[in-house]
Amino acid sequence: MKRFDELTVGELYEILKLRIDVFVVEQNCPYHEADDLDQAALHVFLEGEDGVQAYLRVMDRGVESEHVSIGRVIASKRGCGLGGRILQEGIAVAKERFDARAIYLEAQVYAEGFYETAGFRRISDPFDIDGIPHIKMLRAPDEA
Numbered sequence: 001m002k003r004f005d006e007l008t009v010g011e012l013y014e015i016l017k018l019r020i021d022v023f024v025v026e027q028n029c030p031y032h033e034a035d036d037l038d039q040a041a042l043h044v045f046l047e048g049e050d051g052v053q054a055y056l057r058v059m060d061r062g063v064e065s066e067h068v069s070i071g072r073v074i075a076s077k078r079g080c081g082l083g084g085r086i087l088q089e090g091i092a093v094a095k096e097r098f099d100a101r102a103i104y105l106e107a108q109v110y111a112e113g114f115y116e117t118a119g120f121r122r123i124s125d126p127f128d129i130d131g132i133p134h135i136k137m138l139r140a141p142d143e144a
Helices: 009-026 082-098 109-116
Strands: 041-048 051-059 068-075 103-108 120-122 127-129 132-139
Touching: 009 041, 009 051, 009 068, 041 082, 051 082, 068 082, 082 109, 103 109, 103 120, 109 120, 109 132
Parallel strands: 068 103
Antiparallel strands: 041 051, 051 068, 103 132, 120 132, 127 132
């Protein structure tokens, strides 16, 4: 886990490449991936032999939400547990670094079940972000 100004140029490149490869190219969704929130975030990532394997960012209250928030959750490979590992790491960082009780995120609708397994619950109807349906989710303080 590193703050923006602690990332090496190589780490930042790998993180942005992974995010663009999946969120922009794979999902065929042209949008501004570099959204000016990275500078306020803690960047949590897992590295392997091939570089960054999983990533998310954690932001304090007031940056994206009234709650501590998690976003840009991504894994280079699906179905091997990387997503769950990085999400649990992000939850731990949110609690340890920002004393998070509730944690907010905006999830693509198809991933609702994934986040529910980590204790997040839907708190909104679906809404559109750049042509992809999303929902707001919250992990309450007492969720496992």
